Amino acid sequence: MGGMKVALVSGASRGIGKAIAEALHREGYGVGLLARDEGGLRAVAEALGERALPLVGDVRKAEDWARAVAALKEAFGGLDVLVNNAGIGIFKPLEELSEGELREVLEVNLVGPFLGLKAALPLLKEREGVVVNIASLAGKNPFKGGAAYNASKFGLLGLMGAAMLELREEGVRVVNVLPGSVDTGFSGNAPGQAWKLAPEDVAEAVLFALRLPKRALPSEMELRPTRPQGR
Helix, strand or coil, X not given: CCCCCEEEEECCCCHHHHHHHHHHHHCCCEEEEEECCHHHHHHHHHHHCCCEEEEECCCCCHHHHHHHHHHHHHHHXXXXXXXXXXXXXXXXXXXXXXXXXXXXXXXXXXXXXXXXXXXXXXXXHHHCCEEXXXXXXXXXXXXXXXHHHHHHHHHHHHHHHHHHHHHHHHCCXXXXXXXXXXXXXXXXXXXXXXXXXXHHHHHHHHHHHHHCCCCCCCCEEEECCCCHHHC
16 A cells, blocks of 8 residues: 555545545545445445445544544555545524524534544644545525525635644645535435536546645635526
8 A cells, every 4th residue: 555645535425525535536545435324335435446445434523533534544554635525504594593403514514624634634744635625605605594504614614724824834735625506416406407516526626636736735716617507
């Protein structure tokens, strides 16, 4: 495994996370696949074959992150890239949104990436690695029914913006990727809307960032559908 780059991708059992894991694997990375869906993870890992390690865990739990990072180090020797991708959305008017629903979204979308960064940072420092956060244009543009999701993504950009300024001095680059609408069925719409971004488009943006030389830091990348709403 000497010389092989290694990545850990959260939310890797489907959607954008699966596409990113597949793209990194094609690039020759050893890939740790982290998600709660054991069946989905194992299916992705089996399809990828060698250099894919399924890691069942909950991004809201520090101990699951610690266990995943330790397993990845044991299997592949280190870590070059952390992709914080796991996310959920609860979309409803603010008056109908419960405290529990708000906390649930914040725990996954904001606290999860924080815990992942904390767990992975010692290994990332060793290799001057990269943290890629799959944020959202919803982290800049609030919308009706998006209070919980907007709050989580605005918070993620603030958290990781500060991390970028701190960690660049130690050679660790933090990259925020902000997709617009992606055809995953995430927000309750059925997949198959051709005007939207494909998960593979987001994966290609991640690869673009990782292919840049270490002297270059693409701290924020916005990715939109060319024709919004298919117009």
